[in-house]
Amino acid sequence: MELKKLNKSVLKLWYIYAAIAAFAILLTFTIIAITLNVAGAPGDVTVATLLGIGIPAFVIIGIILIMPALRYKMYAWGYDDKRITVKQGVIFRQRVVIPVCQIQDHHRTQGPIMMILKLSGVIISTAGSNFSISTLTTEEADRIIDDLGGKLESRIEELKNEEV
């Protein structure tokens, strides 16, 4: 089975999410700095507090901004008549194989930014776990849902015949 890479606009989406998270951290840091200044905290206390919060905050921001590119590089997915395969993970690399005949239902999800970028997430439910194909173009998501529905019906028929 040939595994596909995600669409380039997915990387754009992940960078938007990363930017929002980094902005939130920076904003919190700025608010703390202003509060200390307004409250007239002694210089030592201000420096100690800002260093205490600043070092981990900037490390986290660095990681947040690097992750989308690495995640995008490692992500691959694909499906055929019998199985869906998803490979993902930067440090811990996962490879999940889900048989098509185990699918109970699938869902397409969209947030506001995803709507603007015409992207959708796909969640595949089985009798026990939910698996997600991170983010696809809405067109791709619709196609996979239709395709898997059809494949599931024909596979169930095949399995019934095998049992007989």
Add this chain to the structure above:
Amino acid sequence: MKRFDKGYIYSALLSDLLGSLVILFFLMEEIMLESETPPVGLLSILPGILGAFAVIYLCFITYRILYYMTSGYQLTEKEIKCNRGVLYRRRSVLEYKNVHAINKKQTLLHRIFGIAVLTVDSGSTNTFHQAEITIIEKSRTVDALVNELNALKESGVRTAEGATEEVLLSEDDSLYRFTSKSKMLYTLINIASTAFFTALLGVMTIIVLGICKLILQLDSLGTWGQYFLFAFMITLGSMLLFSFFSFVGCMIHSFVGYHKFNITKRGNDIQISYGLLERHTNTFSYNRIKAVKISQGIVQRMLGFASIKLEVIGYTTNTGKDNSAELGVLVPFCKYNEIGDILSKVLPGFIPEKKQTRAVAFFPFVSWFVLILGIVSGVVLIEALLPMLIFKVSSSVVAAVICSVIGSAAVVLLFKILSAVLSYQNNGIAVTNGKITAYYGGFTKNITVFNAKNLIAAESVTTPLREKAGISSLVMHIKTNAITNEIKVHIQQDSLSEEIEQLLTL
């Protein structure tokens, strides 16, 4: 549609009354304790409190009567129907052939009024938090319904003859008995576990405080002799106190929660019954059992005991409120070497096989943990030392902080190494004739046995270095409740993941 038994109203109202009186008692006690002088004001507010109590209790009465009026059930030709709820009305329809588990529950109040609660579950994961059908009827009627539904789930159709012949089971039919001796042993082992972990915590505290005393020259802790004497006494006292609580809890759990614990076979069904104050009788088909899980805590492991649980969709959590005993328990306590005998009688298809593979390396069990622990400890040290340097804190305090951070990290690392050694010994897998036996866990050793047909997805997890060495961890998703359906077998040969993928029903 037949209404529930009227006993429901009386038992529910009595239960509400007892609950309300307890709340009222605590409320009054609070008021009495707050006022130091004779509670003159209390008399003036007493009618108000009683009035409010009466109004609230009237609401309960109205709700219970409305629930009784609007709820009911009906057994049609092919399905069972149930209506319930007052504000949020719920109508459930369950075909007989889809009946998965039939459970009878009887609390002490139910017994006083001669009623019982029957829950019928479809095994759907979408509604696993509660059963689809709930019927409150006279205890005898519930017994008859249990028999009838057991027969109907096989045939799928209800004939005009109605209820089938009742299958009477006695204690002699029991395949396993949780005897008083076993219950006492179970209690003693739990006490030993509590004492062991309390002692461990005590020793760790003594060491940490000793280091602080040594570096900071803390005179408040007395001389070294006094320090060790007091520390020993406090640890011993804590061990006794916690062991006492453990003893009381375990005695209630085992003697009351598992009172008359029986496992019986009824054709294609297995029936598990237990409980003194709240009696449960749970019936479900063998083919609904997806896996059997054998667990051994560290103390149980040292003494050669284990517990056996069932993994069944929908079955384990369908009443939600049960605190006395777990619904998924098959055998609460037994000798480890008796597991084969017990399972051969109850579930012969789920006897665990011997490990065919083992963890291939020890280092991966600790490598990432050591790295993360190092980073976290480093960040904590920097975060702690920077302000101290800015504020020019004395060198002895700085040394104490460094020692405590390094000491805490060392203790955590020690625990992790112990857990990793146990994981290294435990992790493994056996595949024979479509049956998978997975061995996993660290301090708690777990063995899960399931059929390959119940494997719904396979996952392999690796890192770049492990990939080069041909090592991966295996995650198997099985058909059970969403929370418990992952079985992780760590640090195995890469080829094992491919072998397991071959077992998936594609």
